[in-house]
Amino acid sequence: MTELPLFPLRTVLFPGGLLPLRIFETRYVDMVGRCMREAGEFGVLLISGEGESETGPAGELAGIGTSARIVDFHALPDGLLGLMCRGARRFRLHSRRVQADGLNVGEVEWLAEPAPSALAPEHLPLTRLLRRVLQELGDTARHLDADFDDAGWVSNRLAEFLPLERGAQQQLLELEDPQQRMRALAPLIEVPPEADGRI
Numbered sequence: 417m418t419e420l421p422l423f424p425l426r427t428v429l430f431p432g433g434l435l436p437l438r439i440f441e442t443r444y445v446d447m448v449g450r451c452m453r454e455a456g457e458f459g460v461l462l463i464s465g466e467g468e469s470e471t472g473p474a475g476e477l478a479g480i481g482t483s484a485r486i487v488d489f490h491a492l493p494d495g496l497l498g499l500m501c502r503g504a505r506r507f508r509l510h511s512r513r514v515q516a517d518g519l520n521v522g523e524v525e526w527l528a529e530p531a532p533s534a535l536a537p538e539h540l541p542l543t544r545l546l547r548r549v550l551q552e553l554g555d556t557a558r559h560l561d562a563d564f565d566d567a568g569w570v571s572n573r574l575a576e577f578l579p580l581e582r583g584a585q586q587q588l589l590e591l592e593d594p595q596q597r598m599r600a601l602a603p604l605i606e607v608p609p610e611a612d613g614r615i
Contacts, residue, residue, distance in 0.1 A: 420459040422520040428585040429460040429482040429503045430572035439497040443519040457483040532566040541607045568594035
């Protein structure tokens with residue numbers, strides 16, 4: 417068990433995925449400052465309750481989330497702090513408390529991640545399609561630690577890029593087996609003929 421500052425959002429962050437943020441609330445500015453000084457992480461959890469804002473108040477939260485590390489930051493034209501974060505490790509939330517400044521802090525258990533595994537032959541065309549999607553990210557893609565040979569990394573990217581409901585994305589995040597995640601995603605993707613074939 418370890419304590420982790422929490423950033424509840426209406427989004428699902430996958431390990432290895434990118435998360436751009438605009439920071440303006442004092443509690444999160446302070447949290448970001450601590451993470452940058454200490455090379456620390458914060459936890460991203462899906463807000464599942466209705467009638468709440470993008471970042472809270474944190475009412476009903478998903479039980480499994482992903483920690484995030486800050487990989488880039490810059491001042492935005494409106495004077496706010498812009499961050500680029502990358503998903504790191506999945507965790508299970510056991511309990512949480514709210515600090516005096518309003519920041520949620522959770523007691524979390526890190527989840528074991530599966531070892532890298534090769535893609536099944538029938539899923540290889542999806543990697544070519546994914547490469548094309550990532551090319552559209554332009555310079556932002558430099559923050560990705562790409563591994564197109566790993567079923568876990570590929571399935572995580574597909575799960576976050578497909579236009580899925582947040583609840584469906586959360587279910588995919590909670591799957592332990594990346595091959596199972598790939599099998600769930602493959603029927604949802606129509607591969608163009610020119611993208612078909614081995615990589």
